[in-house]
Amino acid sequence: xxxxxxxxxxxxxxxxxxxxxxxxxxxxxxxxxxxxxxxxxxxxxxxxxxxxxxxxxxxxxxxxxxxxxxxxxxxxxxxxxxxxxxxxxxxxxxxxxxxxxxxxxxxxxxxxxxxxxxxxxxxxxxxxxxxxxxxxxxxxxxxxxxxxxxxxxxxxxxxxxxxxxxxxxxxxxxxxxxxxxxxxxx
Amino acid sequence: xxxxxxxxxxxxxxxxxxxxxxxxxxxxxxxxxxxxxxxxxxxxxxxxxxxxxxxxxxxxxxxxxxxxxxxxxxxxxxxxxxxxxxxxxxxxxxxxxxxxxxxxxxxxxxxxxxxxxxxxxxxxxxxxxxxxxxxxxxxxxxxxxxxxxxxxxxxxxxxxxxxxxxxxxxxxxxxxxxxxx
Numbered sequence: 001x002x003x004x005x006x007x008x009x010x011x012x013x014x015x016x017x018x019x020x021x022x023x024x025x026x027x028x029x030x031x032x033x034x035x036x037x038x039x040x041x042x043x044x045x046x047x048x049x050x051x052x053x054x055x056x057x058x059x060x061x062x063x064x065x066x067x068x069x070x071x072x073x074x075x076x077x078x079x080x081x082x083x084x085x086x087x088x089x090x091x092x093x094x095x096x097x098x099x100x101x102x103x104x105x106x107x108x109x110x111x112x113x114x115x116x117x118x119x120x121x122x123x124x125x126x127x128x129x130x131x132x133x134x135x136x137x138x139x140x141x142x143x144x145x146x147x148x149x150x151x152x153x154x155x156x157x158x159x160x161x162x163x164x165x166x167x168x169x170x171x172x173x174x175x176x177x178x179x180x181x182x183x184x185x186x
Numbered sequence: 187x188x189x190x191x192x193x194x195x196x197x198x199x200x201x202x203x204x205x206x207x208x209x210x211x212x213x214x215x216x217x218x219x220x221x222x223x224x225x226x227x228x229x230x231x232x233x234x235x236x237x238x239x240x241x242x243x244x245x246x247x248x249x250x251x252x253x254x255x256x257x258x259x260x261x262x263x264x265x266x267x268x269x270x271x272x273x274x275x276x277x278x279x280x281x282x283x284x285x286x287x288x289x290x291x292x293x294x295x296x297x298x299x300x301x302x303x304x305x306x307x308x309x310x311x312x313x314x315x316x317x318x319x320x321x322x323x324x325x326x327x328x329x330x331x332x333x334x335x336x337x338x339x340x341x342x343x344x345x346x347x348x349x350x351x352x353x354x355x356x357x358x359x360x361x362x363x364x365x366x367x
Contacts, residue, residue, distance in 0.1 A: 028351030029225040033245060035329065037234035037266050037284070037342040076280060077339040149277045151336055186270040186282075186340050 041183045043075035052159045054090075054121075059167045061119035065160040073126055073152045080182040081127055081143040088137035089118040090161070090173035099169055104136055109169055116166040119173060125157030132175065133162065146184060223251040225350045227327075236266075236284070236337055242330040249292060249320040253352035256315045257290055257300060260349075264308030266331070266342035282338045286331035288346065293325055294318040304344065311347070 048071045054063040088104050098111025101118040109117035120133040127143040135141050226248040234243050249255060263272075264285065271282025289301040300314040327348070 028223050030349045031225045031227045032347045033227050034231045034345045037236040039236040039337040039339050041339040149280045151279045
């Protein structure tokens with residue numbers, strides 16, 4: 001009798017499982033993970049000549065056009081572009097106060113009447129055409145805002161002098177042109 | 187059907203020692219272990235540095251199931267998505283959408299990884315089985331991609347939802363199938 005009672009107790013424990021035996025729903029779990037990737041801003045001009053030499057200029061500054069080819073420009077976001085000239089023209093390298101140009105628009109030599117102490121030049125290429133006559137010294141000129149991402153290879157920039165009305169003083173003429181690319185958020 | 191552990195016991199127990207009075211009792215006992223599948227991702231966010239070249243990311247995970255594992259994977263965006271692309275902005279030569287290949291793996295013999303493209307995982311997602319019972323088993327979610335165009339600068343995001351469950355099958359005997367009768 002004791003044995004029988006124990007058996008019934010065991011059966012009593014197991015019975016509820018039978019009731020749901022055929023309707024077991026598979027248990028499960030759900031989890032989410034966020035993947036966040038970052039592509040860094042990359043804007044660069046490569047393979048350009050850092051120095052352009054017009055060579056021997058004519059009496060009034062006429063010179064051969066210099067082509068700089070094989071330039072690569074890459075920017076993977078929108079950007080602003082500007083160009084800035086140190087002098088606003090090719091300026092005679094001289095410390096003589098009489099051999100300085102009168103102003104940005106008057107390139108005549110300060111103290112040497114009939115001669116020029118500077119000469120304008122023109123740049124044509126990736127961002128269009130710019131004449132240094134339109135670029136004041138150390139004042140950036142806007143070439144565009146929110147320009148589209150670019151991946152340009154093998155581009156060319158040509159440089160040429162703008163012949164003036166006065167003969168140039170003898171010497172070396174220099175300027176530094178700076179292109180600035182400012183990436184913007186997309 | 188869900189797996190279950192079934193035990194049937196039949197006892198023929200004499201009610202007394204008297205040879206003339208014979209009593210017979212049949213007793214059937216069954217036990218049941220509830221199906222269970224748990225998934226533990228090591229992180230809820232994975233940060234990736236994207237380059238112009240191919241890349242990959244690995245998320246370790248653990249799975250604990252007492253039945254054969256079935257999983258489904260869903261991608262919110264169908265790939266890593268840049269906000270500009272989501273807004274509809276398009277720039278020739280560049281893309282703001284980076285599809286990837288995802289592989290769910292379990293470190294177990296006989297395992298079959300579940301692999302799918304993120305594009306296929308969009309919407310209803312993809313489902314499959316690893317063909318193993320991953321009891322307290324390590325695994326991983328592996329992502330790989332190769333950009334087809336230059337990637338726009340910025341952040342790309344996607345959310346993968348993983349659901350693990352039993353394959354919906356009983357590994358034990360069903361009641362009434364006569365297995366232990």
